[in-house]
Amino acid sequence: MLDEDWALLPADKSEVKITLYGDSAAIVNGNIRADVSAAGKITFSNQNGDLLLQEYLRSRKNISEFCSALNIDAREFKPVLGGDYGLTARFESNPEEKVFGMGLYQQPFLDIKNCTLELAHRNSQATIPFFLSNLGYGFLWNNPAIGQVTFGKNITEWNAKATKQLDYWITAGDTPAAIEQAYAAVTGTAPMMPDYGMGFWQCKLRYQTQEELLEVAREYKRHELPISVIVVDFFHWTNQGDWRFDPDYWPDPEGMVRELRSMGIELMVSIWPTVDKTSENYEEMLRKGYLIRTDRGIRTSMDFLGNTVFFDATNPKARQYVWEKAKTNYYDKGVRIFWLDEAEPEYSVYDFDNYRYHLGPNVQVGNIYPLMYAKTFYEGMEQEGQKDIINLIRCAWAGSQKYGALVWSGDIDSSFASLRNQLAAGLSMGLSGIPWFTTDIGGFHGGNPDDPDFRECMVRWFQFGAFCPVFRMHGDREPHSPPLGMKGGGLCASGAPNEVWSYGDEAFDIFKKYMLMRERLRPYITRLMKEAHDIGTPPMRPLFYDFPKDQSAWGVEDQYMFGPDLLIAPVLHERERVRRIYLPDGANWKECSLKVVHEGGQWITVNAPLSEIPIFIRDGANLPI
Template sequence: MGILSVQGNKIYFQKRDEIAVLEAWGKDTLRFRSTPNSSLTEENWNLLIQEETKCTVKQEDNTAVIVNGILSAKIYNNGKVTYFKHGKEILTERSEMAFLDRFREYSSLGADNHRMTVVFQPKEGEHFYGLGQEQNDCFDLKGSSSRLIHKNTKSSIPFVYSSYGYGFLWNNPAIGRCELTNNHSLWEADSTKQIDYLVVAGDTPGEVMAKYADLTGHAPAFPSWGSGFWQCKLRYEDQEELLSVAREYKRRGIPLSAIIIDYFHWTEQGEYKMDPKYWPSPKEMCDELENMGVKAIVSIWPTINPNSENFSYMDERNMLIRTDKGQYGIFPFYGQQTYIDPSNPETAKFVWSKVYENYYKNGIKSFWLDEAEPEILPVQFENLRFHKGNGAEVGLIYPYYYNKLFYDGLKEAGEEQVISLTRAAWIGSQKVGALVWSGDIPSTFDALRMSVKTGLNMAMCGIPWWNSDIGGFWGGDIESDYFRELIVRWFQFGIFCPVTRLHGSRKRTSNQAERNPGILERSGGDNEIWSFGEKVYPILKNLIELRERLRPYIHKYMDIASKTGASIMRPMFFEYPEDEFCYTLGDQYMFGEEILFAPIVNQGQTERKVYLPKGTWIDINEKKEYEGGTFVTMEADIEHFIAFVKKDNHILSVF
């Protein structure tokens, strides 16, 4: 048995090979830390310091209890911790040892680092949501397991919302795993100095997410231009091609908010400047775009190799990710690359100085942060050395610091509205203007179906700015009937996402001319809304015009997201937590409080069932009223989509 003691508002536990502390950390929130080392660290990672809250701590013979608002916890003298909301048990640790009371497991890796594991009892009927984004076709994560690691199409944000009315935050940037299976819930770090997790209680999902935002940071104000339509493709090869596309949108009277200059516009990986051969006058280009009301966004990669003029300077000053074994190359792409290390403050200063000089001064003030995981081949984070430590211990922090580099630089330059499109995120990424997208997913209906669930789970782990490549990223044949149907259905989904952005590497057509013969990374097929045939064009044009009419509504909820952490894209249970059906619905969702959207995600489908919660709902197509509390079957040919608006709501007029 161990020793329990109370010091101030904290409970301390000690036994052979373990010390632990349980304490309040903000309203209705408790934080637990433990280690087999001689002391706990005070590293909070991205966790924000909370004001002291009124809590009570009481010690009895074999237990100690801490009460913080509606959340309380009891720790026994064998080390077991159990959590209660309003006095009802919601979460309890369990030992995986058959004959020993060991409630956390530690496996030494040398020095102060261990593989650490904590396991909790399963709860009957419990559902889990969040954990970042992954193309795994799961909405309810109960019964699933996941590697805690970033990869292209996968961002691990170790927070889940439980249908028992609490959030669980694994406050650790180590590579690891999470199992939310039927026999237990398990959290593990491959290499760390301590177990560190928080439990956040609330009476509604909205309350839990608001407290989570208080713990990890709120998204800034959403840019006024960001709610419109973003045009992108892989890739515009030169300045004149980009401008011709923007001019054509203008000529056709189609609202366009942003156009993106993709990768390999630069002179070399790790050189933050545009190739003057293809982009001779970026300042004049940006001025023309601004006059059309269009923002220029530039893709920047964190890759760098010895051919870069910056490599030696950065390498000698430990501004790059290093390897513990072997040479610098950790990502083969037009030669061996390594990555800048934005967790080093000196790296951030140096890279921003280059970006400021070569992009910002030319009018480019928004950026696409690709390869933000970073992408490692082979996937051996334990061989990486960051400024913050070994990759196995801190590998999940990279996308946060990569976004922070640009956020801090833009704010210092005087920008009030900061948004960065990024391919990965971690705890707190929302507070540095991260607009996360789901990575390089295929152009298939399966990927569209999965993307709906992905976006909803991202919303439930504190990322209110999210989108996907409309049409998927790779494999799209713009001349095929399959893709033309897919692009319409995906565009309909994209209108009801926080950001509407068309992108993809389309197959080149047989009659497509070589614009710049011999160029490195030539363009894919055309990807403007007039590229997909005469039948598709007016449908997409009408959808963009609808998005334009929705923009005041969208900004209303983006303001709410900044204040409360509630995404505009919300699972049905977010608005209707008392309705058991809503916890099973990963193929429809609320877009704000007033709009229910039910995307069509299967080839050839023109009808589907939709669940309407209690209340009176109006179909946006026929303007017919339906009483909720049941399923209805709705039809929508390719020119229409399925959505409902609450009765007596002005937003119906937008449709």
């Protein structure tokens, strides 16, 4: 086995016991046991002897177990001409099993049993190949190759288009929390989130000038509204790949940072991994091998407002080069948070077999890219002595959490249907080991602040956002403002206003209510972030995480726990004013809007006027809702 530096941390010494019996063998490590039959079939069980998972083998070689003329192997390598191997791994399927995790996909299903998922990153899709089973185990596909997984009713099948070896990690646990903690222990935990990360983040596409951004920050203060972070979005630069402010529109970055800090606000700045062929850094990066390659056609991987190539984040020298540029032009001017956009990376054409990295062909290693992109900035900031590092990033892979990755769900649609997808995405990301999750409140694509229907969607999304790990406004609102110039920071258009006062008086009053509620909950959220840092517990999680013995809780997909004491039931449909809610067994629940206490283990129906998101407090917890 090659000791690849993928998702797993260096192994600690374990007390492993190996037993040989006849032509078979068993290996035991803690609560999990693997038996290997004479035919080579592997079966996993827990410390109680309960079957967790077994390979799918249909072969005449398997006479003692399941003789079959199908001749299907559990593990199959097929040579790729001129390369390594295509890989298929097969497991028996339990039709009653429930499967959760696997990262971020734009679909509303929390239980992904009977789903087929692409193992590849796209804008608004982040594949994190770890899942948790209600049968009591967790499974990590420790392979960054492009591929596919099917959690079928009849078979579970993993596929990698090109790889050198089969490598997966499996753990057993009596509870979902135990499984998640074991996974976090081998892939790493997030840093402690800084205090400002737990407040309100203001962003839009896009503040076009320094003065425009500062005036928005001042307006928040005039309204006496809490705000922790404000964002300079993309195309504030002289050129893609220069990684510096355009002085025509951002003349005094240091002064901007100073004024914002005097108001208690941190500045976040957008970084793209794209390098325009006219960039001042392109020729040097090309000559030194710091850019990704294409196996056919011209070397252009994205053509948004220019012909660009992504820097090769799998190359340690390229990572150091990019960080030094960002340090000189941003960090040394006071910027302490970066928005690592385009992190999949987002190809103009997703021909995964056409791109090649320092570590190998994209089809073999491509899913590691966003982890390495996060590592570029995390290690650079760490070298400067910064603690509690957090950077917003649009994609992640297994282990990204240890590099301070705050993942958002990409350029999504502005609709209630999209909102439903984001709830599933956020819960799945938490179960995939990524505790820091956020969305563009209101969605990214479209939405007119003057449209009453969109205002309703925005209010419901904002209420949900207040109970996400990070509470962040963003979006490309309609109608657009024109570009300010023909080059550099003036090249890109801007969306309509996207501040909390942009949606009318009724919405503003609701927004303010939940902003202040979020502020009052900061001590509670700090405790949640400490637990995420210490043992990997996701702040937002499905009901079954805290109530695994309640079988009904395993089937609820439109509610969640925000920490151990708050049950959140977001309103996910237009014009919905009544909400059916399940209260898990084993606790009493106080309905916050009416101060009524309900016994757990039952379904209830509650009113949900536009101004309210149903919130329930567990067992009399003292929280300032």
